[in-house]
Amino acid sequence: MSTDPVALHAPEHLAAKRLAEALGLPAFAPGWVWLAGAGPGDPGLLTVLGAHALAGADVVLYDALVNEALLKLARPGAELIYAGKRGGKASAKQSDISRLLVSLARKGQRVLRLKGGDPFVFGRGAEEALTLARARVPFRIVPGVTAGIGGLAYAGIPVTHRDTNHAVTFVTGHGVDGHLPALDWNAVAKGSPTLVFYMALAHADEIAKTLIDAGRDANEPAAIVSSATTGEQSVRVTTLGELGAEAKTVNTPALIVIGENVRLREGLDWLGALNDGRILIPDPLGRANLRDVS
Numbered sequence: 706m707s708t709d710p711v712a713l714h715a716p717e718h719l720a721a722k723r724l725a726e727a728l729g730l731p732a733f734a735p736g737w738v739w740l741a742g743a744g745p746g747d748p749g750l751l752t753v754l755g756a757h758a759l760a761g762a763d764v765v766l767y768d769a770l771v772n773e774a775l776l777k778l779a780r781p782g783a784e785l786i787y788a789g790k791r792g793g794k795a796s797a798k799q800s801d802i803s804r805l806l807v808s809l810a811r812k813g814q815r816v817l818r819l820k821g822g823d824p825f826v827f828g829r830g831a832e833e834a835l836t837l838a839r840a841r842v843p844f845r846i847v848p849g850v851t852a853g854i855g856g857l858a859y860a861g862i863p864v865t866h867r868d869t870n871h872a873v874t875f876v877t878g879h880g881v882d883g884h885l886p887a888l889d890w891n892a893v894a895k896g897s898p899t900l901v902f903y904m905a906l907a908h909a910d911e912i913a914k915t916l917i918d919a920g921r922d923a924n925e926p927a928a929i930v931s932s933a934t935t936g937e938q939s940v941r942v943t944t945l946g947e948l949g950a951e952a953k954t955v956n957t958p959a960l961i962v963i964g965e966n967v968r969l970r971e972g973l974d975w976l977g978a979l980n981d982g983r984i985l986i987p988d989p990l991g992r993a994n995l996r997d998v999s
């Protein structure tokens with residue numbers, strides 16, 4: 706089955722059609738659900754496959770963290786359904802969303818489920834996909850740029866760097882019951898030099914204390930990056946010891962990153978250099994470890 710020829714021959718979709726042909730992108734067939742990541746905020750961080758899905762979808766169910774500018778890529782007449790919690794609106798229940806995905810697909814719709822970041826990173830994408838699998842509804846997963854990688858890149862913080870960390874751990878600060886997740890926190894503290902936390906603002910104090918108790922240095926650098934990649938992006942650089950107090954003054958959505966790689970921001974805050982004329986320091990680790998010769 707191919708994508709709707711009427712929709713794709715509309716002039717505004719010729720570009721999308723050419724792109725799909727040039728890259729050999731898969732057709733969005735009726736009765737399918739595509740679960741796609743929208744990226745962390747900057748609409749330019751949507752993948753090409755995500756844009757193709759938007760152009761082909763009959764109905765789009767999108768979450769609170771999805772940049773609504775992306776919905777302009779939907780074909781005219783596509784149904785746009787908001788399925789998130791924001792501004793006091795009631796949160797759509799997870800089971801209701803999954804049920805809606807199944808019923809729309811069974812009606813022969815091309816259903817796009819669009820989620821912030823990557824659908825399989827702390828995004829319940831797997832829960833929804835498993836419901837589809839149980840209902841025998843065919844689906845495709847379209848990965849996205851996750852906030853914990855792309856959002857940090859916009860803050861000038863590389864998620865790995867060989868002089869600071871050979872490993873990184875992604876952690877959610879939000880367990881199933883709203884408390885800290887039941888993890889082996891000693892292992893988390895010791896497991897890798899860099900820790901990236903999602904949904905951790907409310908528990909930042911408790912997390913920092915737990916990590917320090919488990920042996921992390923209270924003086925090691927930490928950063929809180931909020932509304933990453935959007936026009937409202939803000940970055941606070943602090944220490945693990947001060948993290949809890951700092952987190953109280955920051956708005957969501959926010960990421961917390963702990964580790965020496967935070968110091969690289971002094972040299973890599975390309976966005977600050979672009980927007981505010983920030984001077985970048987070429988040797989932020991102070992190790993005279995510059996490898997390239999100018």
Ligand code: SAH
Pocket residue numbers: 745746770820821822823824825826827828850851852853856902903904905930931932933934935957958959960
């Ligand atoms: N699937 C998403 C994560 C969803 S969980 C992804 O892959 O990025 C929601 C959490 O993601 C937020 O609480 C926050 O910690 C983080 N997040 C998402 N977008 C963000 C942004 N633009 N800036 C900072 N944090 C963000």
